[in-house]
Amino acid sequence: QQQVKQSPQSLIVQKGGISIINCAYENTAFDYFPWYQQFPGKGPALLIAIRPDVSEKKEGRFTISFNKSAKQFSLHIMDSQPGDSATYFCAASISNDYKLSFGAGTTVTVRA
Amino acid sequence: DAGVTQSPTHLIKTRGQQVTLRCSPKSGHDTVSWYQQALGQGPQFIFQYYEEEERQRGNFPDRFSGHQFPNYSSELNVNALLLGDSALYLCASTISGGETQYFGPGTRLLVL
Numbered sequence: 658q659q660q661v662k663q664s665p666q667s668l669i670v671q672k673g674g675i676s677i678i679n680c681a682y683e684n685t686a687f688d689y690f691p692w693y694q695q696f697p698g699k700g701p702a703l704l705i706a707i708r709p710d711v712s713e714k715k716e717g718r719f720t721i722s723f724n725k726s727a728k729q730f731s732l733h734i735m736d737s738q739p740g741d742s743a744t745y746f747c748a749a750s751i752s753n754d755y756k757l758s759f760g761a762g763t764t765v766t767v768r769a
Numbered sequence: 770d771a772g773v774t775q776s777p778t779h780l781i782k783t784r785g786q787q788v789t790l791r792c793s794p795k796s797g798h799d800t801v802s803w804y805q806q807a808l809g810q811g812p813q814f815i816f817q818y819y820e821e822e823e824r825q826r827g828n829f830p831d832r833f834s835g836h837q838f839p840n841y842s843s844e845l846n847v848n849a850l851l852l853g854d855s856a857l858y859l860c861a862s863t864i865s866g867g868e869t870q871y872f873g874p875g876t877r878l879l880v881l
Binding site for chain 1 (some may be wrong): 775796800802804808810811812813815817825827859861863866869870871872873874875
């Protein structure tokens with residue numbers, strides 16, 4: 658069964674707008690939550706990651722919000738740019754397990 | 770510093786054949802994981818190799834097997850290919866004890 662559920666499947670945002678992608682998980686043993694960005698024909702690249710001891714982490718225009726009690730986390734892309742057009746995957750794993758469980762992905766299209 | 774490399778980039782096989790995919794991890798990395806990414810889906814964990822042994826395995830049949838060499842490079846073998854094995858096969862490497870998995874560009878396998 659899918660351990661990480663991701664929504665929406667796709668979204669379109671105007672340049673300069675905010676993209677929001679949501680993920681939910683069931684396994685409370687998960688303690689590492691990375692987001693990956695994938696361009697067509699390429700492998701996923703780590704964008705940003707968070708652990709459940711913090712509620713928010715920001716790196717440049719990318720912010721992860723984490724709600725441990727709701728077992729949900731989200732990615733916010735601020736000031737979206739055409740170069741951000743890609744597929745984004747949330748994932749989860751248990752420390753020292755290395756087995757990543759991925760969401761189904763969200764295709765983001767930023768219109769100029 | 771070369772990242773994770775995979776070969777070949779593309780491969781076409783017919784049902785029932787066998788295939789071998791290859792991966793060289795990022796310099797200094799000793800742990801290699803393999804993932805299968807079907808079209809429009811998130812990557813699914815196949816197995817992980819450390820110290821030349823399979824350390825973990827996902828929900829994949831025994832037709833999927835692997836190997837890790839003393840230089841940490843790895844192979845993924847798939848026997849008796851099915852049409853459903855058509856996918857992008859991703860290799861990811863990390864340092865044992867490290868959090869971040871670095872993905873290669875993948876091998877696109879098409880089974881006819």
